[in-house]
Amino acid sequence: MIEVMEVTKKYGRKKVLDSLSFTAEKGEITCLIGVNGTGKTTTLKAIAGLVPVSKGKILIDGEPYNKHIYEKLAFIPDAPIMLPRMKIKDVILFMRDFYPDWNALRAKDLFHFFKLNENDRIGDLSKGNMAKVNLLLGLSLDVDYVLMDEPFSGIDIFSREQIADVFASGLVENRGVLITTHEINDIEHLLDKAVLLGDGKVLRKFYTEDIRSSEGKSVVDIMREVYRQ
Amino acid sequence: MRRYINLLVILVAVVAAIPLFYTALAAGKDPGLVLKRVSGNENEIPNVKITAMDSQEKRLNRMFSITSSGSHDLRRESSFLSLDEDPAWYKQYVKQYPRYMRGKTDQGGFYEDKQMIAYAEIKPQPLHRSRVALYVGVLDKKTKKIKTMKMKVPGFTKQSYPSVWDVQKTGNELKVAAGMDTGIRVYRVSLPEKKITGDKVIAQREQAGRMAQYTQLAETDVNKPNHILAYQEEKVDDDGTVKEMTTFIYNYHTNETKKLRLPKDISLRDSDNWKFVYNGKTVYMAITKKNGGARLFNL
Amino acid sequence: MKSFVKLVNFEINRFAKIYWSLVAITILSQFTSVFLTVHCYISQANGIVYHQSLPTAQLAYVKHYGSISFIDCFGTVWFMGPIALCAAAMVFYIFLIWYRDWYGKHTFIYRLFMLPVERWNLYLAKAASILLMVLGFIAVQIILLPVEHFFFNAITPRIYRMDMTVADAVLSFPYFNLLLPGAAIDFLFHYGLGFTVVLVIFTAILLERSFRMKGILLGLLYGFLSFVLFWTPDFLFEVLLPGVLHQQELLWIEVATTAIIAGYSILLGGYLIKYKATV
Numbered sequence: 001m002i003e004v005m006e007v008t009k010k011y012g013r014k015k016v017l018d019s020l021s022f023t024a025e026k027g028e029i030t031c032l033i034g035v036n037g038t039g040k041t042t043t044l045k046a047i048a049g050l051v052p053v054s055k056g057k058i059l060i061d062g063e064p065y066n067k068h069i070y071e072k073l074a075f076i077p078d079a080p081i082m083l084p085r086m087k088i089k090d091v092i093l094f095m096r097d098f099y100p101d102w103n104a105l106r107a108k109d110l111f112h113f114f115k116l117n118e119n120d121r122i123g124d125l126s127k128g129n130m131a132k133v134n135l136l137l138g139l140s141l142d143v144d145y146v147l148m149d150e151p152f153s154g155i156d157i158f159s160r161e162q163i164a165d166v167f168a169s170g171l172v173e174n175r176g177v178l179i180t181t182h183e184i185n186d187i188e189h190l191l192d193k194a195v196l197l198g199d200g201k202v203l204r205k206f207y208t209e210d211i212r213s214s215e216g217k218s219v220v221d222i223m224r225e226v227y228r229q
Numbered sequence: 230m231r232r233y234i235n236l237l238v239i240l241v242a243v244v245a246a247i248p249l250f251y252t253a254l255a256a257g258k259d260p261g262l263v264l265k266r267v268s269g270n271e272n273e274i275p276n277v278k279i280t281a282m283d284s285q286e287k288r289l290n291r292m293f294s295i296t297s298s299g300s301h302d303l304r305r306e307s308s309f310l311s312l313d314e315d316p317a318w319y320k321q322y323v324k325q326y327p328r329y330m331r332g333k334t335d336q337g338g339f340y341e342d343k344q345m346i347a348y349a350e351i352k353p354q355p356l357h358r359s360r361v362a363l364y365v366g367v368l369d370k371k372t373k374k375i376k377t378m379k380m381k382v383p384g385f386t387k388q389s390y391p392s393v394w395d396v397q398k399t400g401n402e403l404k405v406a407a408g409m410d411t412g413i414r415v416y417r418v419s420l421p422e423k424k425i426t427g428d429k430v431i432a433q434r435e436q437a438g439r440m441a442q443y444t445q446l447a448e449t450d451v452n453k454p455n456h457i458l459a460y461q462e463e464k465v466d467d468d469g470t471v472k473e474m475t476t477f478i479y480n481y482h483t484n485e486t487k488k489l490r491l492p493k494d495i496s497l498r499d500s501d502n503w504k505f506v507y508n509g510k511t512v513y514m515a516i517t518k519k520n521g522g523a524r525l526f527n528l
Numbered sequence: 529m530k531s532f533v534k535l536v537n538f539e540i541n542r543f544a545k546i547y548w549s550l551v552a553i554t555i556l557s558q559f560t561s562v563f564l565t566v567h568c569y570i571s572q573a574n575g576i577v578y579h580q581s582l583p584t585a586q587l588a589y590v591k592h593y594g595s596i597s598f599i600d601c602f603g604t605v606w607f608m609g610p611i612a613l614c615a616a617a618m619v620f621y622i623f624l625i626w627y628r629d630w631y632g633k634h635t636f637i638y639r640l641f642m643l644p645v646e647r648w649n650l651y652l653a654k655a656a657s658i659l660l661m662v663l664g665f666i667a668v669q670i671i672l673l674p675v676e677h678f679f680f681n682a683i684t685p686r687i688y689r690m691d692m693t694v695a696d697a698v699l700s701f702p703y704f705n706l707l708l709p710g711a712a713i714d715f716l717f718h719y720g721l722g723f724t725v726v727l728v729i730f731t732a733i734l735l736e737r738s739f740r741m742k743g744i745l746l747g748l749l750y751g752f753l754s755f756v757l758f759w760t761p762d763f764l765f766e767v768l769l770p771g772v773l774h775q776q777e778l779l780w781i782e783v784a785t786t787a788i789i790a791g792y793s794i795l796l797g798g799y800l801i802k803y804k805a806t807v
């Protein structure tokens with residue numbers, strides 16, 4: 001379980017996260033929802049240990065940040081983070097070299113699924129292909145938790161469908177997925193939990209199945225209620 | 230392995246080339262020169278260090294030093310570890326009496342006899358840099374007890390710039406010869422009373438003339454007992470040319486100053502080729518000849 | 529340890545193209561220097577010898593104008609220029625090795641921070657790669673010198689030549705004393721001090737990366753304090769209390785001070801990169 005406990009993050013005087021608390025369980029897909037600037041990406045970065053928090057605690061399976069979290073957790077950002085001159089095959093070699101839990105077979109499957117060219121340089125890839133490479137790098141690690149930051153952002157509908165298929169394929173089964181996205185419609189049917197953020201705070205969190213069965217509402221309906229107040 | 234080729238090439242180059250270079254350098258360090266006794270007291274040899282230059286046609290000049298323990302190329306010496314350009318007797322003091330030797334850097338201020346080592350230095354006081362004091366430290370070689378004294382310096386002015394030239398002992402007194410801009414003074418320091426009991430001006434610029442300057446001649450053994458202080462008075466022109474040069478000796482026991490006569494057949498124009506040195510009894514003058522060698526005089 | 533070696537290897541591979549280009553420039557330029565220096569001397573000699581029609585012409589020329597030596601090849605822009613270029617490149621890269629990961633076309637620092645390694649390995653690997661590359665340049669120069677010397681001897685007529693060993697040539701050229709001091713212990717002191725300076729700069733950079741605007745001031749302050757600490761024993765025991773320490777003792781205190789500065793730079797840098805530096 002990922003536990004975010006009373007986390008506050010300030011950039012200078014600006015409070016980006018304000019006593020944020022929620023959990024994300026293994027085996028569930030949790031979505032962080034909010035308008036631009038509510039702290040979704042900062043939350044993911046903080047969980048991934050990329051940004052220190054000003055207050056509060058973040059635990060991964062009960063443990064605070066240490067080097068072993070990257071054996072449990074993968075972060076898939078929305079921007080390219082590999083060197084632009086590297087070819088896709090070099091990137092895969094790099095990951096295999098540094099990550100003991102790199103699953104070469106799964107990487108190969110995803111590589112063929114996404115129809116990538118191993119000699120393409122990272123810097124020359126389209127946004128869609130870059131998103132696919134990021135997904136390949138993240139999902140080819142045998143980790144318990146995958147954090148995804150706007151995986152559908154700015155890419156064409158066909159690439160989006162391919163990426164959505166990955167969710168349905170069982171590649172994220174038994175893993176905890178924490179995702180941020182504006183494209184709720186693409187994955188609403190896959191979500192287990194939603195956490196609505198506003199001004200760095202949790203405005204509402206719920207299980208999608210519970211809301212559907214008890215109130216007959218979708219995630220988008222709840223979003224309208226919360227954000228139009 | 231191919232991915233590691235850059236790292237391996239650099240590592241191999243570094244590990245091979247740099248140690249090899251310094252091994253080769255160290256191998257050529259000793260030109261194999263030694264000091265050989267022809268005559269005289271072998272015990273004086275540890276203090277002898279000759280700096281020499283090997284200069285031959287169509288060959289690079291080499292500077293090296295020769296001592297009784299061997300010779301080595303000066304360029305291959307560590308500039309950090311060869312800080313100790315001090316003579317053997319000084320290093321021996323540091324080794325034998327480390328506590329006593331702290332803060333004692335002016336080799337001209339030492340005196341040693343069978344019972345004691347004394348050191349005198351005139352230096353600015355720590356928190357009043359414009360004021361100087363005479364610091365004296367005496368070590369009893371048998372009991373290892375150290376006596377320290379700090380005294381005001383009579384005759385000091387801001388223009389004096391005094392420094393200790395020589396320290397000698399007569400009876401229970403230390404005689405501290407101090408060179409100043411204004412001349413030379415000899416202070417008598419009473420060891421039982423721990424104070425300056427007298428001082429004598431043995432040379433004064435005011436009397437000699439505005440452009441007179443004084444220098445001590447080199448001693449063979451700066452720390453050994455000596456009856457005399459040998460010094461030179463030079464009168465210079467406005468442009469720094471030496472007009473007149475006179476050599477004096479001052480006797481610590483008789484308190485008398487005597488003027489020494491230089492050889493008749495020499496000219497002041499060649500004074501750059503003159504070298505003076507003195508021991509307990511005699512002042513020697515060497516005049517280097519144009520085609521090598523030197524004439525030696527006993528003044 | 530394995531991760532550390534992999535990181536060092538990765539850092540070196542990133543700079544490899546530029547590195548080997550600099551080595552190639554050095555080789556070409558220094559051989560050009562040897563050739564041009566000898567060519568210039570011989571042309572001059574031949575011109576004068578021809579005009580004056582001296583019977584033992586070449587010997588007389590040498591007696592009058594002097595011989596040419598291997599050292600003469602050192603004092604040219606062709607020879608020293610590439611050395612200066614490599615040095616400047618490394619100084620520049622001490623900063624670039626960090627800032628390229630944050631401000632490069634892609635923010636590679638994300639990937640570096642998410643590697644399953646102790647974060648201070650990133651710090652140490654970058655420092656080690658700088659050190660190795662600098663020593664690599666030195667090693668290349670050491671390897672080049674005897675080859676250049678051989679080339680010099682091959683193209684210079686014996687009658688004009690002042691013979692000397694490579695070691696003699698190196699020791700007699702002042703600027704080489706900085707790169708290749710005459711004693712091995714001096715080499716360790718020089719490069720140990722240089723490495724410590726790199727560590728201080730690295731930590732100052734990490735202060736900036738951790739605290740941004742405030743971090744720039746902190747970084748400068750850190751550099752200044754390290755500088756003051758380095759000079760404190762010298763100031764204390766040479767100016768305020770001269771002679772209290774013997775020279776050898778002062779030297780070893782300076783060595784210890786340098787080691788302390790290096791040590792706390794690594795500790796502070798490691799702490800910053802683990803807990804404070806932000807992407």
